[in-house]
Amino acid sequence: MDLVESYREELRFARKPLGRALLVLGLLALAALPWWGHRSWLAWGSMVWLYAIGVIGQNLLIGYAGQVSFGQAGFLAIGAYTFGHLRIAGAPFPLALLVAGIAAGAAGWLVGFPSLRLKGPYLAIATLGFGTAVYQVFANVEALSGGRAGLPIAQLRPPGGMDRDVYVYLLYFALFLLFTAVAYNLVSSWVGRTFVALRDSDIAAEAMGVNLTRAKLLAFAISSFYTGVHGALMAQYLGHLEPQAFNVQESLNFFVAVIVGGVASVEGSVFGAAFAILVPALFGDFRWAVPVLFGAAILVVMIFEPLGLAGAWLKTRLYFRMWPFR
């Protein structure tokens, strides 16, 4: 679109004053949602923000580094249960969140090792195996899953008599902004560039001096760190953990969110997360219709806009930049 002349320009979120103003206005409007929106929107909003963190993580792995993983639910479970057990042991929220992310990241680093030899669908199956194994461990080892009753997690206590839903919404929104900003910085730094090089041609990337081992392991570690944080936030939000929430279907949902939102695009991940949360929410009255509409939406998006919602967003912006000329 634009000619980027310096590293600082590459890191900018918006290039023109108008764009910057709109961006700030939009973010302020979202931050002020508790004061102008309906109360039930807060719950969906919090869900979208926490889901977006996981989808960004998955997009870093699938979209940027080109490593297909069907084991995201495993990282999600590791993050959620680490967080849950730490909270029960009395750890404060930020510490538990960080450790949950690190635990999932470490698991991701280990799962990354098969990726050094496997590609495409073969890697997908290896990661699917990881997801299944984690699920079966949590479903069968009662010491980890808390048995039949599940694992209860204490609610957050908002400071200064604030409404809890508002507090949770604002906290999750702030965390979402933090992780999104980090992701933008990652993808426009050398880390993101090694990921893209690795995706486009691993042999060529290696010839250009990219350390493939390090790049692949890093991609898995970062992505699963994000997913672990998502799991922890989800655990906190639901206040209750059961292994059933972490089956294969959950990994596939991530996948759908990434593709529908737009591969290799951070803002696309956010759109994808909103799609994956809000479409079922909007049609929640017709239970059988949810998968049909979800599936039909996927077909429509994929056939008419292969780049996903991020592609549609880009085209809209381009249209209005030239308006009324075209």
Place this chain on the structure above:
Amino acid sequence: MGNFLQYTLTGLAAGSLYALVALGLVLIYRSARVLNFAHGDMATFGTFVAFSLATSGRPLWISLPLALLAGAVVAVVFYFAALVPAQRKGATQLGQVILTLGLALIFQGFTVYQWGAEPTSFPFPLSDTKVWKVGPVYVSELAIGTLAAAALASLLLFLLTQKTRLGLAMRATSENLQAAQTLGIPTRQVLAFAWGAAAALGVVAGIFLAPVLMLDPFFMLDPMFKGLAAAVLGGLNSLPGAVVGGLVLGVVESLAGGYLAMEFKSSLAFVLIVAVLLVRPEGLLGKEFQERV
């Protein structure tokens, strides 16, 4: 020793079903490089069609072929209505995989709407409680039927791909699409046929699985992932690999469940697959097409 033989036999029967699912997946992956996530749900749909026809009093020899046909028609329609337009728009391979995922969701919703989410039992002439004792092992009627059906389907598929003109066209298309097109092979029809045949294979697997598991809209989810794992184990573009992978997976799972831990039998099977893939990254019999830099 008797236990070992019994576990192996049970594993072979389960593995032959995995092989049937894997054959369908491989057939599509070979021709279109697309992992078909709707495979399980198309099979569920076909099985429910068979269920409806069978319970409304039609004889089995009419309802089974009709169910296979229903599955095949749906797959061909999907190919022309969704996959071809998406390819024209330049969808990536990942995008095409997601399309099949969308199709899977549509099927799931439709099946729940049409037949309800309650598990029902499938009326099937072969029973799994009628057993014979052969030497030290027990063999159920259903296990024999399953093995025979899988063997027959593999044989037919082998004859189709190796001995007929259509099979030659299919192999040419999977080898190099553009070259096949240039040589006058109607690749689109060939691919559509591959989709139809794969869906029919899936329905066969579904019909033989339904008496073992209860019939509900999600009963193919687990077998479908097992079939996928079997296909990968054998090598995703090798049809014999799918059969070998399915049987190996079934036997290993059954032995692991019998001797080690029942709850972890699928995890143990996946551990084996990852171990095999680390030694042979393209599966036991697979040979991926090499890419050039």
